[in-house]
Amino acid sequence: MITRLSTKFMNICISTMCKSNQISKAEVVLIDGIKLGVYPDIFTYNTLINGYCRFVSLDAAYNILNRMKEAGINPDVVSYNSLISGAVRKSHLSKSLQLFDEMLQSGIRPDVWSYNILMHCLFRLGKPEEANSVFKDIVESGEMYPCTSTYNVMINGLCKNGYVKNAVMLFRNLQRHGFVPQVLTYNTMINGLCKAKRLGDARRVLREFCEYGYEPNAITYTTVMKCCFRCGRLEQGLEILSEMRMKGYTFDGFAYCTVVAALVKTGRIEEADEIAQKMMSNGLVPDLASYNTMINLFCRQGRFDDALKLVDKIERQGLKCDQYTHTIIIHGLCKVGDFAGAEKHLDFMNSLGFGFNLVAFNCLIDCLGKAGHIDQAMKVFDSMEVKDSFTYTILVHNLCRARKFLFASQLLIGCLKSGFHILRATQRAVIDGLCSVGFIKQARKVKTKIRSARLIR
Incomplete structure (x- = not known):
C-alpha cells in the first residue's frame, strides 16, 4: 500500500536534486515514482517550477503549469510566486507583471510574498510611486500583514530610486509603531544612506544598531568604511577598520582592497603595502578586482617586476587578466616615462587576443602630451583604429x-x-x-x- 510518506520521500529527493541543479535526474525520479504508483502533489510541481526558474528557463518553468493541470492539480499562490520571482531574477520585469495579472485572473489570491515580489519588480522598473501604492494597499487592507521582508523591500527600493529621505521617514515611522528592525533592515538602511553619501546619518544608524544590542557584521562595517573613503573621510574610515580588528572580524578580500584602494589614492603607499601584505599573510585568496588593486599599488611604487610577477600568479591560479589589469600596467609605465615599455605592453596585449584597448591608448597619449612629447602623441593618435x-x-x-x-x-x-x-x-x-x-x-x-x-x- 502506498502511503503519504512515499510521496513525501519522493518530494525530498526531487527537492535535493533541484537544489543541486540536477533537473533531469529530478524528472527521472518523478517518472519512476509515477510508474511505482507514487503520485506527485502540489509540492512536487512547485519544487520543479522553482528549479526550472533557477537553472533552466522561465518558459520551461511556466510549462510545468500545464503538466499540473493535466495531472488534475491546480496551481496555487506558491506556483505563481516562484514564477514571478524567477522573472524578476532574470530581469524579465514586464513578464513578472503579466504573471501577476494572470494569477489574479485565475482566481488565486496573492499573499504578502506575492506583493513583496511585485514591489521589488516595480522598484526595479523605476516606478517607486506604484510600489508605494502596493505597500499602502497591504497596510490598509487589514487582510494581511506586512512582514520584515516587506519593509526591507520598501527601504531598499526607495534608497535605490533616490528617495533616501522617504526611506528614513518610513524607517523611523516603523520604529515608532513598535517595529524592531533586524540586522538585514539596518544593513539595508545603512547601505542606502552610504550610497547617498549621507555619512553622518549612516554612522548614527550604525550607533543605534549597536545600542539595540545587535552586533554589526563585516558587511555593515565595510559599507560605512567605503562611504568614509568615498566622502574623503580617510581617518574615519581607518577608525572603522581598527574597530573591526578589535572586534575580531575576519576580513574578506573586498574589505582589504577597499582600504588599499583608498590609501593608494591618497598617496599613503607604505600603509597600503602593509595592508596588502597582511591580506596575503591571512591566507585570503583575492579575486581579480583585488589583484588589480594590488597591481595598481605596485605600479604606483614603480615595482613593475612585482606587478608582472603578480600577473603570472593570477594566470597560474586559473584567473584570466582583463583589459583593466593591463591598462593599469601601461598607465604605470607611462607615469614613470617608460613610453617604449608602455607601447611594448600594448603590443603584448594584442598578442593575447584582447584587441584594441582604447583606454590604454588614451592614457598613452595623455602621458606623452604631459611629458612634452606632443609630436609622438600625435603619431599615436594617427595610428589609432578607434x-x-x-x-x-x-x-x-x-x-x-x-x-x-x-x-x-x-x-x-x-x-x-x-x-x-x-x-x-x-x-x-x-x-x-x-x-x-x-x-x-x-x-x-x-x-x-x-x-x-x-x-x-
Missing part, C-alpha cells in the same frame, strides 16, 4: 599646453564635424589660445563651428 570624445579632448588639451593652438583648433573642428563632443573648458582653451597668439579670424571660425554643433545636437 577614437572617442576622450581621445580628442586629451589631444586638443595637450596641444594647447604645447601652445600649438592652430593644430588644436583644426583637430577641434574635425572632432565636431565627426559628431564627437569636447569639454567646454578645452574649447575655451583653444579659443583663448588662438586669440593670445593673434589668430582672431580662426578663433571666430571655431566659435561658429561650436555654435553650429550645439544647434545640431
Whole structure:
C-alpha cells in the first residue's frame, strides 16, 4: 500500500536534486515514482517550477503549469510566486507583471510574498510611486500583514530610486509603531544612506544598531568604511577598520582592497603595502578586482617586476587578466616615462587576443602630451583604429599646453564635424589660445563651428 510518506520521500529527493541543479535526474525520479504508483502533489510541481526558474528557463518553468493541470492539480499562490520571482531574477520585469495579472485572473489570491515580489519588480522598473501604492494597499487592507521582508523591500527600493529621505521617514515611522528592525533592515538602511553619501546619518544608524544590542557584521562595517573613503573621510574610515580588528572580524578580500584602494589614492603607499601584505599573510585568496588593486599599488611604487610577477600568479591560479589589469600596467609605465615599455605592453596585449584597448591608448597619449612629447602623441593618435570624445579632448588639451593652438583648433573642428563632443573648458582653451597668439579670424571660425554643433545636437 502506498502511503503519504512515499510521496513525501519522493518530494525530498526531487527537492535535493533541484537544489543541486540536477533537473533531469529530478524528472527521472518523478517518472519512476509515477510508474511505482507514487503520485506527485502540489509540492512536487512547485519544487520543479522553482528549479526550472533557477537553472533552466522561465518558459520551461511556466510549462510545468500545464503538466499540473493535466495531472488534475491546480496551481496555487506558491506556483505563481516562484514564477514571478524567477522573472524578476532574470530581469524579465514586464513578464513578472503579466504573471501577476494572470494569477489574479485565475482566481488565486496573492499573499504578502506575492506583493513583496511585485514591489521589488516595480522598484526595479523605476516606478517607486506604484510600489508605494502596493505597500499602502497591504497596510490598509487589514487582510494581511506586512512582514520584515516587506519593509526591507520598501527601504531598499526607495534608497535605490533616490528617495533616501522617504526611506528614513518610513524607517523611523516603523520604529515608532513598535517595529524592531533586524540586522538585514539596518544593513539595508545603512547601505542606502552610504550610497547617498549621507555619512553622518549612516554612522548614527550604525550607533543605534549597536545600542539595540545587535552586533554589526563585516558587511555593515565595510559599507560605512567605503562611504568614509568615498566622502574623503580617510581617518574615519581607518577608525572603522581598527574597530573591526578589535572586534575580531575576519576580513574578506573586498574589505582589504577597499582600504588599499583608498590609501593608494591618497598617496599613503607604505600603509597600503602593509595592508596588502597582511591580506596575503591571512591566507585570503583575492579575486581579480583585488589583484588589480594590488597591481595598481605596485605600479604606483614603480615595482613593475612585482606587478608582472603578480600577473603570472593570477594566470597560474586559473584567473584570466582583463583589459583593466593591463591598462593599469601601461598607465604605470607611462607615469614613470617608460613610453617604449608602455607601447611594448600594448603590443603584448594584442598578442593575447584582447584587441584594441582604447583606454590604454588614451592614457598613452595623455602621458606623452604631459611629458612634452606632443609630436609622438600625435603619431599615436594617427595610428589609432578607434577614437572617442576622450581621445580628442586629451589631444586638443595637450596641444594647447604645447601652445600649438592652430593644430588644436583644426583637430577641434574635425572632432565636431565627426559628431564627437569636447569639454567646454578645452574649447575655451583653444579659443583663448588662438586669440593670445593673434589668430582672431580662426578663433571666430571655431566659435561658429561650436555654435553650429550645439544647434545640431
